[in-house]
Amino acid sequence: MRNVSALLTCIFVLALAAGALAEDKTYGEGVTGEDLVLVSDLLAKPDEFIGKTVRVKGTAVGVCAHRGCWINVAGDKEGETVRVKVQDGVIVFPPEIVGDTVIAEGVWTANELTMEQTKKVCAAEARKEGKEFDEGEVTTCMTLYQISGTGAVVVASTQ
16 A cells, blocks of 8 residues: 555646646747737737738637648637637648647738638638629728738747
8 A cells, every 4th residue: 555655646646747848839930029919919000010020829729731831819808719820831820729829920011802712711701601603792802910920939838
């Protein structure tokens, strides 16, 4: 019985040590600044940030399943996310980071879509939500905002 108790104590100590040794995982250039921009601020006034380097912090709620070339980061308000798009093959985000806390950095960009591109995006969203799509209802072109990512850090869990 005494050996079992000693063994359990060793396992417990090793588990604590492993958790204490967990390190943040850096992708690309990582993050170079400390100031964070709230996702809600980016989305409320997107044109004010165009061309500026921004850093956001939130939970990774989506990762590109094909190439790992983007992540969606949840913001400070429920339902708000921003996409961090990186150059294909330069940075690859693994799907396992979904649910982890991420700090991502890059340049805030605006991508103005043509009417054809806008209709494709709207059709894809409708399919995803299981809704009917009427392209006649689309009358203005969309602008998609995202962070052109240069790096990110997945914050180690301290659980």
